[in-house]
Amino acid sequence: MWNNIYAWLDERLGFNDLYTNLLDRPEPKTSWWNTLGSASLFLFILQGLTGIFLTVYYTPSPDHAYDSITYIMEGVAFGWLIRGIHHWGATLMVLVVFIHMLRVFFTASFKYPRELTWLIGIGLFLTTLGMGFTGYLLPWNQKAYWATTVGTQIAGTVPFIGEFILKVLRGGPELSALTLQRFFAAHIWIIPAILAALIGIHLYLIIKHGESHFPEKED
Amino acid sequence: MSDSHELSRRDFIKVTTGIVGGLIGAVVGLPSVFYLIDPALREGGKDAWIPIGKFEDMQVGTPYPFSFTRVQVNGWERTASSFGGYAVRRSDSPDDLLVLNSRCTHLACTVNWSEEGRVFLCPCHDAAFSMEGEVLNGPPPRALDIYEEHRVNEEGIVEIFFKEG
Numbered sequence: 224m225w226n227n228i229y230a231w232l233d234e235r236l237g238f239n240d241l242y243t244n245l246l247d248r249p250e251p252k253t254s255w256w257n258t259l260g261s262a263s264l265f266l267f268i269l270q271g272l273t274g275i276f277l278t279v280y281y282t283p284s285p286d287h288a289y290d291s292i293t294y295i296m297e298g299v300a301f302g303w304l305i306r307g308i309h310h311w312g313a314t315l316m317v318l319v320v321f322i323h324m325l326r327v328f329f330t331a332s333f334k335y336p337r338e339l340t341w342l343i344g345i346g347l348f349l350t351t352l353g354m355g356f357t358g359y360l361l362p363w364n365q366k367a368y369w370a371t372t373v374g375t376q377i378a379g380t381v382p383f384i385g386e387f388i389l390k391v392l393r394g395g396p397e398l399s400a401l402t403l404q405r406f407f408a409a410h411i412w413i414i415p416a417i418l419a420a421l422i423g424i425h426l427y428l429i430i431k432h433g434e435s436h437f438p439e440k441e442d
Numbered sequence: 443m444s445d446s447h448e449l450s451r452r453d454f455i456k457v458t459t460g461i462v463g464g465l466i467g468a469v470v471g472l473p474s475v476f477y478l479i480d481p482a483l484r485e486g487g488k489d490a491w492i493p494i495g496k497f498e499d500m501q502v503g504t505p506y507p508f509s510f511t512r513v514q515v516n517g518w519e520r521t522a523s524s525f526g527g528y529a530v531r532r533s534d535s536p537d538d539l540l541v542l543n544s545r546c547t548h549l550a551c552t553v554n555w556s557e558e559g560r561v562f563l564c565p566c567h568d569a570a571f572s573m574e575g576e577v578l579n580g581p582p583p584r585a586l587d588i589y590e591e592h593r594v595n596e597e598g599i600v601e602i603f604f605k606e607g
Binding site for chain 1: 523
């Protein structure tokens with residue numbers, strides 16, 4: 224009976240085609256270096272899930288941000304685990320995405336016809352850094368506060384439009400409740416939406432072109 | 443290569459991926475469930491005797507309104523919750539005291555005593571309760587809740603026993 228149900232669904236949804244194209248596609252001789260993209264995707268999903276769980280208790284307000292995180296760490300069952308995964312996963316994701324980028328660079332996988340995959344990959348790296356930068360402020364502790372003060376101040380040194388950029392980032396001339404709120408919005412809505420869209424295009428291009436062959440001596 | 447008794451290389455990868463994926467899913471998934479339902483698993487707060495008013499102020503036949511506030515620690519914040527009710531003396535006997543909770547049993551709005559109709563009216567869905575708390579009209583499924591435990595202390599003040607949660 225399950226076979227019949229599966230066949231009925233497959234005829235309409237095309238599981239088998241998806242499986243063949245996504246997971247059973249032909250690969251050149253590969254190495255562990257080729258798994259870094261999948262590792263990045265896995266970390267993105269893990270960060271998304273744990274992040275969603277964190278918003279159940281986290282409050283993006285100067286009055287409660289720090290207390291709500293203390294509560295997650297000490298009051299809620301397994302809160303330390305969920306936040307711990309999100310915390311360390313963030314660091315790991317920046318690292319893995321960066322090594323992935325280095326791998327693509329050193330194996331010259333960015334060349335024709337994969338230039339767009341590479342460019343979108345740069346976008347993915349930058350948005351990942353953006354996630355790290357905005358997420359860093361959310362605990363609203365001393366380190367977060369001063370890191371964001373310094374980070375936004377650096378953005379403010381851009382010639383001519385620096386002060387404007389600084390005010391846009393901070394939601395005003397100084398770090399305030401507005402800064403925390405907009406960093407939160409950027410961290411959970413704006414940047415993840417961009418990230419997810421870019422991942423979609425990135426994956427499509429990878430499926431379309433397949434993995435690149437590593438160059439050999441003659442190449 | 444593909445001896446039927448041995449696991450093929452591909453199947454080994456599939457099985458391993460499944461097991462490792464399942465383990466990761468369980469490690470993240472199971473704690474997440476507890477994380478999400480944690481507030482529902484907590485025990486309620488403290489019980490207390492709450493003074494609601496002087497017994498001599500409560501007139502027979504006229505519900506005596508009272509209200510009180512309890513502060514609860516919810517997560518990282520102290521939340522004040524308001525409660526209210528009516529003390530109803532049905533006869534001259536000091537024991538014949540009924541303490542009603544003014545929370546409507548339909549959808550938790552607060553009922554008010556209407557002197558003209560001599561009923562408790564709920565503003566939300568026009569429910570009416572008698573002075574004894576019985577449903578007279580409208581959608582409530584049962585009579586008004588009663589604070590069963592109450593006492594009059596030495597100073598003549600009525601107290602009710604309040605359980606949190």
